[in-house]
Amino acid sequence: MERVLITGGAGFIGSSLAERVLARGDEVVILDNFDPFYDRRFKERNLAAVRATGGSRIRVVEGDIRDRAACKDALLGCDVVVHLAALAGVRPSIQEPARYMDVNVTGTQILLDEIASKQVRFVFGSSSSVYGGRTKVPFCETDLVDNPVSPYAASKRAGELICWTWHHLRGNPVTSLRFFTVYGPRQRPEMAIHRFVRDVENGKPLPFFGDGSTRRDYTYVDDIVTGVLGAMGRSDGCEIVNLGGSAVTSLTDLVHGIENALGKKAILDRQPEQPGDVPVTYADTSKARALLGFQAKVPVQEGLTRFCRWYREERARGGVL
Numbered sequence: 001m002e003r004v005l006i007t008g009g010a011g012f013i014g015s016s017l018a019e020r021v022l023a024r025g026d027e028v029v030i031l032d033n034f035d036p037f038y039d040r041r042f043k044e045r046n047l048a049a050v051r052a053t054g055g056s057r058i059r060v061v062e063g064d065i066r067d068r069a070a071c072k073d074a075l076l077g078c079d080v081v082v083h084l085a086a087l088a089g090v091r092p093s094i095q096e097p098a099r100y101m102d103v104n105v106t107g108t109q110i111l112l113d114e115i116a117s118k119q120v121r122f123v124f125g126s127s128s129s130v131y132g133g134r135t136k137v138p139f140c141e142t143d144l145v146d147n148p149v150s151p152y153a154a155s156k157r158a159g160e161l162i163c164w165t166w167h168h169l170r171g172n173p174v175t176s177l178r179f180f181t182v183y184g185p186r187q188r189p190e191m192a193i194h195r196f197v198r199d200v201e202n203g204k205p206l207p208f209f210g211d212g213s214t215r216r217d218y219t220y221v222d223d224i225v226t227g228v229l230g231a232m233g234r235s236d237g238c239e240i241v242n243l244g245g246s247a248v249t250s251l252t253d254l255v256h257g258i259e260n261a262l263g264k265k266a267i268l269d270r271q272p273e274q275p276g277d278v279p280v281t282y283a284d285t286s287k288a289r290a291l292l293g294f295q296a297k298v299p300v301q302e303g304l305t306r307f308c309r310w311y312r313e314e315r316a317r318g319g320v321l
């Protein structure tokens with residue numbers, strides 16, 4: 001049995017990962033400060049499900065990754081660290097770049113500093129946003145990533161770089177995973193799919209940025225978690241790996257997919273493109289396949305149908321949405 005520290009484990013991806021780690025019989029420690037970027041009640045709900053799966057094999061430390069004592073406490077006896085704690089919004093990062101750098105960069109460095117054992121394997125939650133405004137697709141790990149177009153993207157690239165330096169100096173195994181737009185049950189409430197489903201369900205106009213031609217590689221959360229579990233098993237070297245669905249969906253098709261899944265028409269509130277947004281994301285996942293045996297399994301329409309089903313069940317339960 002291993003002990004896995006998941007920073008940001010009360011959030012969307014972290015809590016989904018925690019459940020899978022617990023289900024396979026390992027122990028989980030969660031370090032999360034319940035950052036108010038979105039309502040704490042979402043995270044409490046996520047943790048209730050995690051606790052139901054884990055029983056006594058789950059420990060939650062409410063604390064900040066920038067607090068060395070909290071990191072030390074959470075790291076006790078851990079074999080693997082999956083670092084997902086971050087400020088995760090692209091657009092808000094333009095308003096508060098310094099805070100994003102503080103949490104996502106300095107916080108990552110502090111967490112790394114506090115890992116005493118050279119045996120601990122480290123997995124870093126990076127992002128497809130590091131590819132910036134590239135239009136040449138698919139995105140490959142060997143592409144140049146010197147032009148991030150938001151402070152969030154720059155903070156994730158900086159995180160990858162300091163992970164590399166830490167590996168070089170300390171020797172611990174490291175995998176930085178570039179997640180491509182993740183969606184599914186528990187998705188953050190401000191993310192496009194969650195917001196669109198909420199608006200269509202409530203008969204409200206949904207904010208539709210640009211002409212609908214921007215394209216994203218959407219990745220279902222179960223597939224991402226499978227990829228993270230693969231990376232957690234790696235025991236040497238330092239690698240950067242894309243985790244994506246390897247298919248692109250335009251904004252227009254995404255809205256159609258949601259309409260299909262809900263059986264309702266969307267009302268579009270057309271707005272100009274937003275600064276920091278990129279025209280396309282599309283993952284080349286051949287490295288993930290070779291290194292982690294990764295293959296995304298859930299096609300977008302199926303994932304949207306699952307998300308909408310979850311949304312309606314939550315709503316019927318009176319859950320926070």
Ligand SMILES: NC(=O)c1ccc[n+]([C@@H]2O[C@H](COP(=O)([O-])OP(=O)(O)OC[C@H]3O[C@@H](n4cnc5c(N)ncnc54)[C@H](O)[C@@H]3O)[C@@H](O)[C@H]2O)c1
Nearest residue numbers: 008011012013032033034035064065084085086127179182
């Ligand atoms: N969701 C996506 O599409 C996506 C895409 C690419 C990368 N990522 C990355 O994956 C990770 C998880 O994303 P998510 O969508 O689950 O976001 P999330 O906001 O649901 O989860 C992040 C968690 O980190 C916690 N946190 C924030 N600041 C902290 C701090 N200083 N100390 C301790 N905990 C802190 C938050 O409270 C939250 O629970 C993030 O690093 C994000 O940048 C997500």
